[in-house]
Amino acid sequence: xxxxxxxxxxxxxxxxxxxxxxxxxxxxxxxxxxxxxxxxxxxxxxxxxxxxxxxxxxxxxxxxxxxxxxxxxxxxxxxxxxxxxxxxxxxxxxxxxxxxxxxxxxxxxxxxxxxxxxxxxxxxxxxxxxxxxxxxxxxxxxxxxxxxxxxxxxx
Amino acid sequence: xxxxxxxxxxxxxxxxxxxxxxxxxxxxxxxxxxxxxxxxxxxxxxxxxxxxxxxxxxxxxxxxxxxxxxxxxxxxxxxxxxxxxxxxxxxxxxxxxxxxxxxxxxxxxxxxxxxxxxxxxxxxxxxxxxxxxxxxxxxxxxxxxxxxxxxxxxxxxxxxxxxxxxxxxxxxxxxxxxxxxxxxxxxxxxxxxxxxxxxxxxxxxxxxxxxxxxxxxxxxxxxxxxxxxxxxxxxxxxxxxxxxxxxxxxxxxxxxxxxxxxxxxx
Numbered sequence: 044x045x046x047x048x049x050x051x052x053x054x055x056x057x058x059x060x061x062x063x064x065x066x067x068x069x070x071x072x073x074x075x076x077x078x079x080x081x082x083x084x085x086x087x088x089x090x091x092x093x094x095x096x097x098x099x100x101x102x103x104x105x106x107x108x109x110x111x112x113x114x115x116x117x118x119x120x121x122x123x124x125x126x127x128x129x130x131x132x133x134x135x136x137x138x139x140x141x142x143x144x145x146x147x148x149x150x151x152x153x154x155x156x157x158x159x160x161x162x163x164x165x166x167x168x169x170x171x172x173x174x175x176x177x178x179x180x181x182x183x184x185x186x187x188x189x190x191x192x193x194x195x196x197x198x
Numbered sequence: 199x200x201x202x203x204x205x206x207x208x209x210x211x212x213x214x215x216x217x218x219x220x221x222x223x224x225x226x227x228x229x230x231x232x233x234x235x236x237x238x239x240x241x242x243x244x245x246x247x248x249x250x251x252x253x254x255x256x257x258x259x260x261x262x263x264x265x266x267x268x269x270x271x272x273x274x275x276x277x278x279x280x281x282x283x284x285x286x287x288x289x290x291x292x293x294x295x296x297x298x299x300x301x302x303x304x305x306x307x308x309x310x311x312x313x314x315x316x317x318x319x320x321x322x323x324x325x326x327x328x329x330x331x332x333x334x335x336x337x338x339x340x341x342x343x344x345x346x347x348x349x350x351x352x353x354x355x356x357x358x359x360x361x362x363x364x365x366x367x368x369x370x371x372x373x374x375x376x377x378x379x380x381x382x383x384x385x386x387x388x389x390x391x392x393x394x395x396x397x398x399x400x401x402x403x404x405x406x407x408x409x410x411x412x413x414x415x416x417x418x419x420x421x422x423x424x425x426x427x428x429x430x431x432x433x434x435x436x437x438x439x440x441x442x443x444x445x446x447x448x449x450x451x452x453x454x455x456x457x458x459x460x461x462x463x464x
Contacts (some may be wrong), residue, residue: 071200106235109228151464157299177300
């Protein structure tokens with residue numbers, strides 16, 4: 044079987060065609076090959092969620108997916124959320140509620156919360172907490188993140 | 199983490215996947231990847247090649263027959279099981295899948311991957327053992343269907359041999375099921391788990407206390423009988439930093455009672 048192949052992915056509206064080794068994780072492809080460094084690598088063990096991306100509409104941890112598996116996919120990263128300098132409602136709510144300190148987990152938190160609010164614009168408190176369960180923050184104690192997501196929801 | 203160099207193929211059909219696996223001893227099936235990719239990072243496993251099952255439609259989907267039998271494709275994700283109206287025919291399945299890890303893992307992880315990994319701390323091996331599931335394994339020479347008692351062979355070991363794939367999980371109709379676990383953190387890794395099914399007879403399956411689910415048939419669903427059945431199994435669970443053997447054995451008894459109580463309420 045081939046150990047490398049050419050793939051095509053559309054990320055935030057731009058289509059990229061690249062040769063990639065089968066062993067390369069999707070997060071490494073996005074950061075190192077495409078220079079989209081907004082998505083972070085925290086633990087590299089599937090626990091922290093800093094590498095969360097939306098692939099074909101589905102929230103995934105991109106350290107547990109190979110880049111070759113994304114061939115033909117449409118991907119959203121944190122860079123694609125805002126329109127130019129115009130923050131999304133959620134991003135503005137993170138700023139307003141001091142939902143970040145060091146900011147390392149923020150790209151993943153934003154992608155998880157974006158996926159939640161898209162599927163469920165009026166989540167309950169428990170649904171917000173459950174939606175963020177796969178994202179670890181070591182600064183804020185989560186409370187401000189929860190408040191920000193709640194403020195950005197229609198609830 | 200950079201993985202060791204690995205070959206990759208993404209077949210579009212089950213037959214093609216089985217041919218690829220059968221032709222290469224070093225090839226492994228890649229299901230949701232939520233365990234295998236991390237295993238490869240840690241070099242705890244280094245397959246020469248991966249056969250990606252994610253584009254094989256034959257392995258996906260949930261079908262509910264008129265008699266209540268559920269047929270679940272091995273590549274059905276936890277999220278699909280949680281959201282499926284058909285899967286509600288045996289609603290414990292969706293309830294337990296909703297407790298596995300987190301949203302991202304549930305979106306990628308599959309029922310087949312969970313069962314074939316047969317990590318003793320996984321939720322689904324004891325659950326499907328209690329529910330009376332049958333598992334269909336396909337190889338070059340055809341398919342065979344076996345009960346859960348013949349499927350789980352050891353830690354990380356199942357009846358799925360080289361060149362074979364688990365293709366579907368079949369659950370008989372039933373409604374009085376339960377599951378209880380003590381986990382590391384909310385909805386984390388199981389320290390001990392128990393599943394119960396009271397459909398006709400009483401069946402309890404314990405997780406985390408042996409290499410494979412320990413299936414018991416208490417004389418009745420009464421608490422004393424359930425406790426007696428667990429004690430009678432002479433469990434010898436592993437000790438680790440999270441729980442001693444004695445504590446796990448204690449949890450197994452308590453959780454068996456809780457799972458049976460939930461099943462009685464269903």
